[in-house]
Amino acid sequence: MTNYKLSLENxxxxxxxxxxxxxxxxxxxxxxxxxxxxxxxxxxxTLMNILYGLYRPDEGRILVDGQAVAIxxxxxxLAAGIGMVHQHxxxxxxxxxxxxxxxxxxxxxxxxxxxxxxxKISELSQSFxxxxxxxxxxxxxxxxxxxxxxxxxxxxxxxxxxxxxxxTSVLTPNExxxxxxxxxxxxxxxxxxxFITHKLDEVxxxxxxxxxxxxxxxxxxxxxxxxxxxxxxxxxxxxEVLFQVKRSSHASxxxxxxxxxxxxxxxxxxxxxxxxxxxxxAGEVFGIAGVDGNGQAELAETxxxxxxVDSGRIFLSDSDITQTSISDRADKLGIAYVPEDxxxxxxxxxxxxxxNMILRTYDRAPFARFGFFNPGAIRDHAERxxxxxxxxxxxxxxxxxxxxxxxxxxxxxxxxxEGEPKVLIVAQPTKGLDVGAIEFVQQQILVQxxxxxxxxYISTELEHLLDVCDRVxxxxxxxxxxxxxxxxxTPERVGLLMAGVAA
Amino acid sequence: MERVYRVLxxxxxxxxxxxxxxxxxxxxxxxxxxxxxxYYTLFQGAFFDYWGFASTLVKMCPLxxxxxxxxxxxxxxxxxxxxxxxxxxxxxxxxxxxxxLPGVPGPLHIIMCTLAGALGGALWALIPALLKAYQxxxxxxxxxxxxxxxxxxxxxxxxxxxxEPGAPYPYSPEIPDTLFLxxxxxxxxxxxxxxxGVVIAIxxxxxxxxxxxxxxxxxxxxxxxxxxxxxxxxxxxxxxSFLIAGACAGLAGTFEVLGHRYRLFHAFSQxxxxxxxxxxxxxxxxxxxxxxxxxxxxxxxxxxxxxQRAMGIxxxxxxxxxxxxxxxxxxxxAFRYKVTEIGKAIARRGELEQALEDKTSDGKE
Ligand SMILES: Nc1ncnc2c1ncn2[C@@H]1O[C@H](COP(=O)(O)OP(=O)(O)OP(=O)(O)O)[C@@H](O)[C@H]1O
Ligand SMILES: [Mg+2]
Numbered sequence: 001m002t003n004y005k006l007s008l009e010n011x012x013x014x015x016x017x018x019x020x021x022x023x024x025x026x027x028x029x030x031x032x033x034x035x036x037x038x039x040x041x042x043x044x045x046t047l048m049n050i051l052y053g054l055y056r057p058d059e060g061r062i063l064v065d066g067q068a069v070a071i072x073x074x075x076x077x078l079a080a081g082i083g084m085v086h087q088h089x090x091x092x093x094x095x096x097x098x099x100x101x102x103x104x105x106x107x108x109x110x111x112x113x114x115x116x117x118x119x120k121i122s123e124l125s126q127s128f129x130x131x132x133x134x135x136x137x138x139x140x141x142x143x144x145x146x147x148x149x150x151x152x153x154x155x156x157x158x159x160x161x162x163x164x165x166x167x168t169s170v171l172t173p174n175e176x177x178x179x180x181x182x183x184x185x186x187x188x189x190x191x192x193x194x195f196i197t198h199k200l201d202e203v204x205x206x207x208x209x210x211x212x213x214x215x216x217x218x219x220x221x222x223x224x225x226x227x228x229x230x231x232x233x234x235x236x237x238x239x240e241v242l243f244q245v246k247r248s249s250h251a252s253x254x255x256x257x258x259x260x261x262x263x264x265x266x267x268x269x270x271x272x273x274x275x276x277x278x279x280x281x282a283g284e285v286f287g288i289a290g291v292d293g294n295g296q297a298e299l300a301e302t303x304x305x306x307x308x309v310d311s312g313r314i315f316l317s318d319s320d321i322t323q324t325s326i327s328d329r330a331d332k333l334g335i336a337y338v339p340e341d342x343x344x345x346x347x348x349x350x351x352x353x354x355x356n357m358i359l360r361t362y363d364r365a366p367f368a369r370f371g372f373f374n375p376g377a378i379r380d381h382a383e384r385x386x387x388x389x390x391x392x393x394x395x396x397x398x399x400x401x402x403x404x405x406x407x408x409x410x411x412x413x414x415x416x417x418e419g420e421p422k423v424l425i426v427a428q429p430t431k432g433l434d435v436g437a438i439e440f441v442q443q444q445i446l447v448q449x450x451x452x453x454x455x456x457y458i459s460t461e462l463e464h465l466l467d468v469c470d471r472v473x474x475x476x477x478x479x480x481x482x483x484x485x486x487x488x489x490t491p492e493r494v495g496l497l498m499a500g501v502a503a
Numbered sequence: 504m505e506r507v508y509r510v511l512x513x514x515x516x517x518x519x520x521x522x523x524x525x526x527x528x529x530x531x532x533x534x535x536x537x538x539x540x541x542y543y544t545l546f547q548g549a550f551f552d553y554w555g556f557a558s559t560l561v562k563m564c565p566l567x568x569x570x571x572x573x574x575x576x577x578x579x580x581x582x583x584x585x586x587x588x589x590x591x592x593x594x595x596x597x598x599x600x601x602x603x604l605p606g607v608p609g610p611l612h613i614i615m616c617t618l619a620g621a622l623g624g625a626l627w628a629l630i631p632a633l634l635k636a637y638q639x640x641x642x643x644x645x646x647x648x649x650x651x652x653x654x655x656x657x658x659x660x661x662x663x664x665x666x667e668p669g670a671p672y673p674y675s676p677e678i679p680d681t682l683f684l685x686x687x688x689x690x691x692x693x694x695x696x697x698x699x700g701v702v703i704a705i706x707x708x709x710x711x712x713x714x715x716x717x718x719x720x721x722x723x724x725x726x727x728x729x730x731x732x733x734x735x736x737x738x739x740x741x742x743x744s745f746l747i748a749g750a751c752a753g754l755a756g757t758f759e760v761l762g763h764r765y766r767l768f769h770a771f772s773q774x775x776x777x778x779x780x781x782x783x784x785x786x787x788x789x790x791x792x793x794x795x796x797x798x799x800x801x802x803x804x805x806x807x808x809x810x811q812r813a814m815g816i817x818x819x820x821x822x823x824x825x826x827x828x829x830x831x832x833x834x835x836x837a838f839r840y841k842v843t844e845i846g847k848a849i850a851r852r853g854e855l856e857q858a859l860e861d862k863t864s865d866g867k868e
Contacts, residue, residue: 327734345732350725359733368715
């Protein structure tokens with residue numbers, strides 16, 4: 001009976017009054033991919049952090065190869081053959097791949113062996129087809145490659161079980177395919193993989209078994225062959241999920257946001273936006289499709305006012321706002337912005353949920369008067385918004401870092417949608433959200449549209465774009481390739497444009 | 504258990520002091536005295552003797568203000584090692600207004616001197632702030648080097664243009680006695696400046712706790728990208744925090760002249776600016792606790808004199824003890840380094856530098 005690679009038995013973990021894990025039992029067969037699904041805040045990351053020795057469970061035990069093991073630190077986890085790649089990476093940017101991998105290894109004369117390490121890492125990398133240069137500086141690698149470095153690191157430390165917390169949320173759709181091939185190769189080499197995701201189609205593609213969590217409990221654990229996406233969603237959310245928001249046809253109003261020949265540079269000073277001209281009307285969702293890194297981030301930042309234009313003009317209802325500061329654009333003009341990289345731009349991890357809710361309106365009454373905050377008003381405001389957006393947390397005074405990834409995202413959305421904006425820029429708003437929350441967010445965006453807001457919706461996920469948008473424009477190396485009406489936009493047609501093939 | 508641990512952790516400065524005093528007692532033994540008796544004399548003299556306490560307050564004033572000058576920029580992850588220089592320039596400005604602006608009625612003249620001193624310190628701090636904000640030049644080095652410039656500039660002034668005619672060594676003429684600061688303890692040297700320091704500390708505490716500026720300054724330090732997104736200018740915060748810090752240090756110098764020495768002496772500060780760093784870290788970067796840590800360090804200093812007089816123990820022993828306090832405070836940072844305010848402040852620096860390098864626009868200019 002004990003032919004499981006890994007078993008968790010009755011694991012419980014509370015944070016204060018919140019039961020993040022409640023009698024969780026999970027069995028993982030060797031050499032399989034085991035998917036863990038669940039709503040935002042269901043307790044997936046917490047469970048994995050316990051398995052990796054970052055948190056101590058209040059009760060329960062962990063068995064590896066049928067033997068109970070005490071895991072009280074990541075080092076102990078690695079010794080037991082368990083490794084983890086976090087939702088947010090933990091690499092040191094300034095160091096090389098090899099240095100990152102050997103960092104913290106015990107009993108090695110680092111300097112002495114570095115050349116040996118480089119050789120061994122490069123062999124390992126080749127044997128699994130990682131395509132990583134062991135001497136590259138991590139900072140300069142794209143996100144997808146950094147993720148591979150994290151995995152390579154675990155393999156180098158002889159991990160048998162790899163825990164991957166939402167690995168595909170940082171990947172672009174066309175990076176996902178090769179990533180899954182890599183997982184297949186790891187699997188055939190006998191590795192066991194625990195894979196957390198919100199995307200049901202990924203579960204159907206890669207997983208052998210699925211465990212669904214809700215409110216800290218295991219709702220179901222079953223082989224993939226016994227289930228389908230609709231069924232999984234029902235177990236997870238506790239109701240039917242539509243997977244497609246209903247979009248009523250809707251007459252759009254006058255042009256609100258207009259970009260005329262806007263060019264801008266990226267952080268490295270290279271041209272990122274090349275003579276982009278576009279118009280977004282009131283009551284319209286304008287989608288921006290494109291492979292990640294083709295100028296989407298710069299486009300959003302330029303309109304929000306975080307990035308200066310090199311040439312061209314930006315108009316809001318016919319007045320030129322090219323030189324207007326970011327705070328005036330947000331405050332006076334009503335340009336709301338949901339940035340893509342929420343940890344970098346959207347929130348301050350060390351601050352409370354309540355403070356984060358007023359990050360862009362902090363100096364306004366009733367939140368602040370005469371230079372001092374009014375904590376009562378700030379708390380009321382946060383409580384209203386968190387309950388409207390169903391943010392799971394213990395209290396609004398909690399530091400936002402203790403919220404689950406998806407719930408942090410909801411805080412930003414709530415904040416930006418709340419101010420009755422005129423223009424709404426949303427970049428990858430569904431990243432890291434569970435299926436129920438995605439549905440909710442898309443509905444909220446459509447509510448804004450029906451209110452007459454001009455929405456610019458940036459996403460690399462084509463299905464979401466085609467669901468929500470009225471028109472879709474495609475960015476390819478900083479140029480706006482073409483704009484198509486979403487009724488005429490087929491995935492094939494947009495896909496070609498995304499590859500830079502003009503219609 | 505967790506709670507006990509947390510309480511012990513938050514008292515780490517107290518443990519550091521106790522450890523320093525324990526090790527210090529070995530030094531006292533080596534000097535041939537009884538440590539218990541010595542410490543009794545020291546603390547009795549520093550805190551429970553009327554005159555002794557007054558002299559503690561005199562030392563506390565510049566220590567506290569210099570400590571605040573370190574605490575404030577650190578909230579944004581910026582190190583001000585330049586309080587010493589800001590003290591000198593503040594004192595110089597105050598003295599110039601005191602000596603060369605006669606005919607102004609007393610109380611108004613005091614206020615003008617005070618403002619001039621604060622301005623002097625602020626201007627001196629503006630140099631590293633501008634270099635940091637616009638050129639990304641390391642403020643630690645600039646503030647440190649400017650200390651020597653300020654020290655020698657004041658020496659030059661009081662041994663040349665401002666020197667009291669016929670003085671045996673470099674000092675300025677005495678300021679008019681209408682400018683002498685009122686005393687808080689009658690018949691002692693303890694002057695009004697220490698109260699100003701305490702009020703500023705409490706105000707700073709309130710701003711950190713509830714103030715919009717406290718929030719934006721911390722946000723700039725904690726996540727400069729999010730700060731820009733929120734419309735807070737990173738540059739402006741660097742500059743404003745240094746201006747206020749410089750003004751605090753400038754006041755320290757001003758009150759040394761108006762409250763204690765009544766003239767500008769060369770090399771008068773004897774390292775109060777550097778001791779401010781000790782005050783700040785011993786207080787765990789809290790403006791409120793800085794009041795107590797400044798009182799404590801001030802007490803060590805004045806008690807040392809008593810100890811020397813009563814028991815013949817060299818004051819250098821006390822200097823060594825102060826060194827030990829620093830050492831143990833530093834050691835205490837090693838425990839759960841990440842969660843302390845200090846750990847966070849240090850961690851902030853990297854991000855701030857990155858944000859400044861970013862060629863993108865800065866919030867409100
Ligand atoms: N260190 C902590 N302190 C307090 N509460 C915490 C802490 N870590 C997690 N929580 C809470 O435990 C719950 C479960 O969080 P967890 O991160 O495990 O969710 P998740 O399933 O990974 O969600 P997501 O899909 O959004 O990433 C959340 O309500 C979260 O706020
Ligand atoms: Mg998670």
